Structure formats: C-alpha cells, structure tokens
Amino acid sequence: MNLFDYVRPATLGEALGAAAHPGAAVLAGGTNLVDLMKAGVARPERIVDISRLPGLSEIETLEDGAIRIGALVGNAALARHPAVKAAAPAVAEAVLAGASAQLRNKASVGGNLLQATRCAYFGDPASACNRRVPGSGCDAKGGDRRGHAVLGWSDACSATNPSDLLVPLAALGAVVEIAGQDGTREVPVAEFHTLPGADGDAGGPQLRHGEIVTAVRLPADAARFAAASRYVKVRERTSFAFALVSAAAALDIEDGTIRAARLALGGVAARPWRAAEAEAALTGKAPDAAAFQAAAEAAMAQARPSAEDNAFKIALALRVAVRALTLAAKGTPERMPALPASVFAPTLSAPSPSAPSFQGTAR
Amino acid sequence: MTDMIEPVSPDTLANGSAHVRLGSNAGQPLTRADGRLKVTGRATFAADNRPDGMLYAVYVSATIARGRVTHLDVDAAKAHPGVVEVMTPANRPPLARDPDAKPHPFALKVDALQNDRVRYAGQPIALVIAETLEAAAEGAVLLAPAYAAEPARMDEATGEIFATEIAGFGNPALFEKGDVEAGLAAAARRVEARYTTPAQYHNAMEPHAIVAAWEGDRLILDMPTQAPALSTAEFASFFGIPPQNVLVRSPFIGGGFGSKAFATGPYLLAMLAARMVGRPVKMVHRRDQQFGPVGHRGATRQTLRLGAAADGRLTALDHTALSTTSSFDDFLEPAANASHNMYASPAMRMAHQGLRNDVGTPGAMRAPGEATGSAALECAMDEAAEACGMDPLAFRLANYAETDPQTGRPFSSKALRECYTAAAERFGWSGRPLAPRQMRDDEGRLVGWGMGSALFPCPMFEAEARATIHADGTGTVEISASEMGQGALTALAQIAADGLGIDGDRLDFRSGDSSLPNGGIAGGSGHTATAGSAIFTAGADAVRRLAEIAVADEASPLFGASNSGVEARGGRLHRVDDPSRSETYAAILSRAGLSSVTGEGKGARDPAAAESRAMFSHGAVFAEVTVDPDLAQIRVTRLVGAFAAGRIVNPRLATSQLTGGMIWGIGFALHEETVYDPRTGRPMNADFAGYHVPVNADVPSVEALLVEETDRHVNALGIKGVGEIGITGTVGAIANALWHATGVRVRDFPVKMETLLG
Known part of the structure; x- marks a missing residue:
C-alpha cells in the first residue's frame, strides 16, 4: 500500500477543501476503498476521512414528504429505519439482500452509491481496464464476462454496477445531493453513473473531483408504491454474493388497475437500469401475468449479450423482472422475509417447515 | 446422535498391556478444549507472533503463467522508506537442496527463486523485506516486474496430455479386473457420461503464515503445519542442517485441508529472508496468494461407462480420469481410484491420464481423488x-x-x-x-x-508419543500432533487420559511443537487413529511400569499380583481379583521415591492386518x-x-x-x-x-x-x-x-x- 496523508476534517467545508487535493480520496465506511487500496487499484495520496462529519448521518422526513438520507447513514441503519421501511420497503429489502451483516453495519449510503464495479479485470491492476485507466483497453474482452452487462454497454466497458440499494432507489426516482466548493447540485440516482461510450470511455459516477455526496433523497411520491413493492435478487449462493440479476418492482394498484409502476434492474448494466418503457407499458393495465411479461419484454427489448457467456442473463433478467412484478402485485410482505429478496423467501402466509411438507404432485 | 454411540467398550485392548481401557474419557461428547481460547482470541496462531526485531516480508506474485521475468526495479523498491532488503534470483542465498529435485516420490517441486522462469501465475518471483507490512507491500508494488510472456496453456487444446503410471501420492494409475468391454457388451443397460470438476483452492480461514528466526544454525519457525515434527527434516534439508536444529511451533492451525502439509516456496523464502537480514521475519499470504504456490485440487475430466444386467447388477465399471497438473511436476488427482472399492463389479477398469497446464502443482485437498471421483461415480x-x-x-x-x-x-x-x-x-x-x-x-x-x-x-501413518505419571498422580502426554480446527487436541487428550487411566482434568496434554515426539501428519483422515494409537500405547506403557513397581512392593496392597492382575482407572491401580484392593499412582511413586514414570508408544498399522x-x-x-x-x-x-x-x-x-x-x-x-x-x-x-x-x-x-x-x-x-x-x-x-x-x-x-x- 502506498504512503498517504490522512486528514479528518471537522466540517463539510473543510472536507471539500481537503478533497479538492489532486490525489485525494474520500473515506466513509471504507468497505470498498480500503479493499481497492490493498489490491493496488486505488492509490490515493490523501485520505479524507469524512466518517465523523456532523450532519450526514441522519434520516429525516422533509416537509414535502420526501425522505432525506444522509450520506453517512449506515446501510444497516437505513434498512431498519421506520420511515424508510414504511415508505420504501423495497429499499430496505434490497439493502438486507446485500453483503453481510458486518459490512452493512459499516458501509455507508454514499459509499454504496460510489461502489466500484466488481469486474475482476477492474480489480486486477495487471489487467488493462478503461474504467480504471481511461483509454487503456479492456482485458475483460476475451476473458470471463459471465457477470457482465447486457444493456447499455459499449466496446470500452461491459462491467456492471454491483449495488443492490441503488436498484430500488433508481426505480423510485431518488436523487443524489452533491456538495462541491462551488455549491450544491443534484443528480437522479438512475443517471448518477454514466454509461460507457466510445474510444475507451468506460463512464463512471458523475462526481467531479473534490465533490462529496451529502445525501440521497427519496421523493414523497415513493410512498404511493409502499403497499406493493419488492426486490428480487438472483445469484448462485443464497446469501453474501452480488446479484447476477436483480429487479426492484413497485406498483400503485387501484381497483384492479395499475395506476403507476416503477421497475429497475440490477446486474445488467453499468448503472441500475430504470425501465421506463416497462413502466409505461404497465400503466393502466391489470396486474396480471400477461402485463408483467409484456413489461419485462419491453424492459429487455434493447438487451444484447456483451459476450457469449452472459447471453443467459437476458432471459434470466426478463424472468426476474416478471417475478418482481408478480411478487409486488401480491403485496409487500408484512414482515421482512428471513431471506430478503430471495426466491426462497416464503411468499405464502404459512412458512414451509424444513421437513418434507409437500405432496408429490404430477406436473 | 450420541445415543447411537457404542457405550464404554468392554474390550480389553490387545496392544501389550491389559491395564488400561479406552472408554472413560474417549467416547464422551466433550466440547473442544481450545474453544474458549479461540472465541476469546487468546489462541496464538502463527501470524500472532511478534518476536523482538521482527521484519515483514511480502513476496511478489507472478502475473503471467508462462515466460520469464525480464526486469525488477530493485532500486525503486529499496528506495522506499522502511524497505530493508529485496530478494530476487540474483541475490537469493543458496539452498542446500535443489527445489526442483524430488528426493522422494511424494516430494513436490517448489518455487524458491531458483531462476527467472515463470511457470504459473501466482509463483513467487521476488520478496521484499521491510520494517512494516505496508512498506513491504509497497516495495513489492514498486518492483514493477516486466516479463517476456508466452501464451498460457490453460485447457486440453493447448496443454499436453501424457500417460502416467502413478496417480495421487504413489497410487497406481491403472487398475484392471475382468473384461470391461465384454461386460459392457453383455449388459442389458449401459450408461456413458462425462463429468468435469474445476480447479479448487483450499482457502483455509487462516492463510499460510510463518515467522522464521535463526539462532546461529538453529531455525525457529512459528507456522501452521499438519506435520510439525515430520516437516523438520524437510526444512532442514534445504539448509544443510540437522533436523533437530529446526523447531516448528504450530499450536493452532486455522484449517489446512492438505495445503499445510508440505514445504512451499514462499515458506522457504521467508526462512531465507530471516537468514539474509539476521532478524526474525514474518510472512503472511494475502488471500490471492493462496491461489498458486500452496497446492490445489486439480481440475478433472472424467468418463464413466457402466453396464448393468436386467436385475441391476453391474457387469462392468469403467472410470477414466484426465487430471490437470502443472507443467513441471506430476501430482494427479486420483479421481478414478474412487471407484476401486465402492461397488461390486466383475469387470473394472480405473485409469488416469495427465494434462499439463500452466498452473501451480496441485496436491492433496480434502479427500483428494475421493471427492472428485465420488462425485462422478455417484x-x-x-x-x-x-x-x-x-x-x-x-x-x-x-x-x-x-x-x-x-x-x-x-x-x-x-x-x-x-x-x-x-x-x-x-x-x-x-x-x-x-x-x-x-x-x-x-x-x-x-x-x-x-x-x-x-x-x-x-x-495409518507413523507416530510416537510419550506419557508420564507424576508424583502427584497427574499425567502428561506429549506428541507433536496438529490441532487444525478438527478437534485433535480434544479427542487425542481423551485417548491420552484413558491411556494413563486418569481423569481428563488430571492430564496435561502437550502438542503442536516439533520438539515433542513425532506425531506424524494430520492428513488422510488418519491422525486420530495414528497419533491416538501412539498416545494410548505410551500411556499404557507408563502404567505398566508403575504396575511393576507396585506389585513388587511389599507395602503395596497390590503386592504379589501378577502384572496383568492389576488394572488402572481414576488414577489408581486396582487388583483385578479384588477391586477393593487399590492404591493411587501418587502413593506408589511416593513410596518408591520416584518423581515420575514415563512410558513411550508408537502408532502404526499392523502390516499383517x-x-x-x-x-x-x-x-x-x-x-x-x-x-x-x-x-x-x-x-x-x-x-x-x-x-x-x-x-x-x-x-x-x-x-x-x-x-x-x-x-x-x-x-x-x-x-x-x-x-x-x-x-x-x-x-x-x-x-x-x-x-x-x-x-x-x-x-x-x-x-x-x-x-x-x-x-x-x-x-x-x-x-x-x-x-x-x-x-x-x-x-x-x-x-x-x-x-x-x-x-x-x-x-x-x-x-x-x-x-x-x-
């Protein structure tokens, strides 16, 4: 690990000044940055530790009903906050489906927003990576790309964003609050990470050097979906693994008709993939299998595999979207499932005992 | 399921002494003796050691799988604050033994900077020694190796397939019985299927770790090993010193699974580093460094052909395996051998071929051969x-x-x-x-x-143990066994207490140190049987000596009993013909004016059996x-x-x-x-x-x-x-x-x- 300065500013203003240093990196929970430093992927000259900055660790409900989540709020605290659980249960479910309890205690909301891709070639300094060194090439091409993008990728980069939290946040129209020395600005979560472009441009977070994420704001509008929203996450291991594909679905259903819908997919692109076409396709429809299938197809209409080994993710994502919509339509569970976002979470009222409880039934 | 355990065995053991019986302590579902130490963080693992003056070493892992290292920026690394020394093939001190030699068939070649060749990714290509771990790690980065890389051979298409006579550790690669083709031809039902298993790495919770120190010609090693005493000879051979000059301390091992049973290149480099700088050196693998120089379960491609008669009885069982190994050594996952002993078949054929790829040499990984082979067979x-x-x-x-x-x-x-x-x-x-x-x-x-x-x-392998009964009636049993999380300390101590005929709380069980009697290797699922046999025999030997004293002592209530006429339990010797006549160990020793009696024992398979x-x-x-x-x-x-x-x-x-x-x-x-x-x-x-x-x-x-x-x-x-x-x-x-x-x-x-x- 390279030598670096360590500063712990007392105020946001001081932090912004310190973070403006050319080689500065901002440290909050450290669950991602420290790993990247140990791997030699990040080699900051200065660590600006904002983990004890005042005023960034609160969750508050604003006058207009929006929920403002401070950037230093821990993931675990976010998932158990009553206002978040009430207004945006899929956010809580997504958080609890990610990482481990220990990591969730430490990791911050702002850090989750800035979490680096888990593409193995990004994490390996010996490999060429446009995302790590713009213009250096992409060694993932020709290598293992099973987990890579099927939407919004380019020749420069096909890595995916690993976050669970961002998927429901993007679906629900959350906004990132950013502070800089020149003032503050806002960017929708769904657009916070730019997509890869041409000529070695891998895209990345829309955060200029020296800026600090101060909060994420869930609009008041999110609460209209509270009764029918779910997050579904698919991966080989039942827990403690990044999503191969995930989906957050939220429905506002009245009198058997979908008044409004929100759908975003995870694990398929360089950012949480808000599926506006699917949302439009669902509006005004009955919440049934045909509508969900059509919506999922709309969401994946532009999908194409970035490599042969991830072609299966297109069909998988379509099915995961259908599942998330189906489960959302059944209603948000009264209690968080013991296996949040898992397809093995019971969806029936009576939990299945572990002893054989089924009846042999011919298909 | 303790209710399914056989109760205290009435069997008298036929191992030379009738005085002691297994069953008072052995058989009990005790919690692990080291549990409290571990949950409170007081169990000392190798990486917890910090002798005075200790330096840190980090080795550089090759990022290519085949080729040569053409440049290392030693000056840049040495210029980094805290870096003390850099070891490369150019200045690596000599070893007394060629790391590419195979002095015995089970020896594996190791990479200890013998030249600039790279033969798998993750191979050590240099080592940086520094005052802090961070400085050593940064020195390793600053070495910025340059390579002349050749294409890696990572599959069947690019690797060389070769015939072999040996699979695993010295097992024949081919077994044939009956006529497999005829059995298949005669079968009413036939199945042919191909299975693949990938390369797997042991990944014990505790990575490989070592603290090496030289005291003159004595080498002191704190390291996790599945064979503390057995490994001293191997380490010594690399430095031209007698085995007794090597002390290995390995009280706790955070999982081994076969990866901590042999000398490795990085371990040798740490020992060399300590000698080079004249100070103790600690080296702990990063997690990624577990993938390469410390063995793995080689990938296999297996083909099974089964023939069965109409009643379901096998007419033929054919199991062939293509096992991947390195480009430079020969360990082959003996996958097909898993079919040797499971099912009855008049015709059997189990055969292996090797595939050379640019990977580190595989080795034993928990159930080597049995795990991969059983997967395909079942x-x-x-x-x-x-x-x-x-x-x-x-x-x-x-x-x-x-x-x-x-x-x-x-x-x-x-x-x-x-x-x-x-x-x-x-x-x-x-x-x-x-x-x-x-x-x-x-x-x-x-x-x-x-x-x-x-x-x-x-x-069963070979093990030795020593057991002592002290004047106060307590016992000590000594053996260089390996506690690697499996519970050896607990289970072996249970056997030890029974061997001495005392209660478990009267026993001091000493283990995990190569200066103790050679406990052999914790591997092959044979540690409890082998070390346990040595321990029990040693205890019985000590009790026999005590009985000799007692039955010859006119003042003893046991006087006159034949040696086989007494038995030990609860720290007393009893007359078999009159159990009311008994005496404590302490009383017997006290009257004899002895501070202790010591017995010795060995554990090994009876060749006739x-x-x-x-x-x-x-x-x-x-x-x-x-x-x-x-x-x-x-x-x-x-x-x-x-x-x-x-x-x-x-x-x-x-x-x-x-x-x-x-x-x-x-x-x-x-x-x-x-x-x-x-x-x-x-x-x-x-x-x-x-x-x-x-x-x-x-x-x-x-x-x-x-x-x-x-x-x-x-x-x-x-x-x-x-x-x-x-x-x-x-x-x-x-x-x-x-x-x-x-x-x-x-x-x-x-x-x-x-x-x-x-």
Missing part, C-alpha cells in the same frame, strides 16, 4: 439406476460390495448397509417417485431427492434440493448423512467434522470454482467475493448420523477416521437430487444456473 450410478428403472438406493444395494472389489479381501468392518438404512429412514426416502419433476413444495418450487454412497480409506483386510469408512448421504422452476435458483434444503467410521472418540467433534465435509460437498456441487483468464492464466476470482464457498443460508439443514461400528482389525483402538468422508457421496447426492427435481442431468461442477435455465 452421478453415473444414478444415471445407471435410472436406465435400469430402479430406485437409486435399491440399485446401490444390488451392487453392494461384500468384499473389496479391488483386492477381494474382506473388509475390516463395513456397516454401509446400516448407514443406508439409518440415513434413508431419517431422510424419509421411501415413497420417492422414480421419475423426475414429480415433487413440488407448497410454493410450487421443484423438489428433488438424490443420494450417494460415501467412502474413504483408513490409512493391512495385508489381509480392506479398511474403509463408509457412509450414505441423502439430499433434498429445491429449485425455482423459472429462475433456476438452487438450494440444498436438506442433507442427511449416516457414517460408520469405527470407534468414535468424540461424537460431538466427529459429527462436526462430518457435517463440515457435507457442507464442503455443497460448495463443491454448487459454488467452488477457480476462474482463470484463458490468456494470462491468472485466477480472476482469487478472493472470497469471487471464489464462493457456502454460507449459512446455503445450509439450512445438515445432519450427520453416527452409525455404530466395531472394527477389530483397523487398529487396536478400533478407530477409523472422519475428516474427509463427508464430502464423498454428498456432491453426487446433490447432483442426483437436482436431476430428480428438474429432469436435467448436470455433469459439470459447479452447477451453474444457465445449465438449468433451458
């Missing part, structure tokens, strides 16, 4: 059962081996039938529909049931998997295993070992896989975010039952072994349950969801 048996229209358990019973299929010898003991019965009953196997896709849970998910047979040999009997632990594993029919998510919702492994010294710890093995089987079936970049040969998932093993959510219900088994041949104590057998059987059971759930035969491990997505 899947093929399931396919054959289906072809015969038979229940998988009935099919296995139809092919039950009454004698060892390989040698024709009787088994020393074999309670496999009882294992099938116990596990099937507990699991609720009866009523299982034969056809796949017949069962759903109440959420509509597909449910399938599968099973597999488990088998593992019961080797080895020649006349086939010795294996057996088991049966039943799996239930649940599969989401649309999303292909798999969960092993239940595992039930039943195992017969001779005498169980500590049922609690044995169950833990078996359960751990079964969980490993889940990982083998569904998770564990090394993903190499096909061009560079670098493992691209060399961390726990990418290299997955099961987590708690993957193992909702795992149960291991202990089936009573008395074995009078395997050794005097009747102990077999439980360390590895849990993996065998489990992998196949899960794959077979997956077929039963989905109708899809999975033949490539780990199972990926795209295989089932359709």
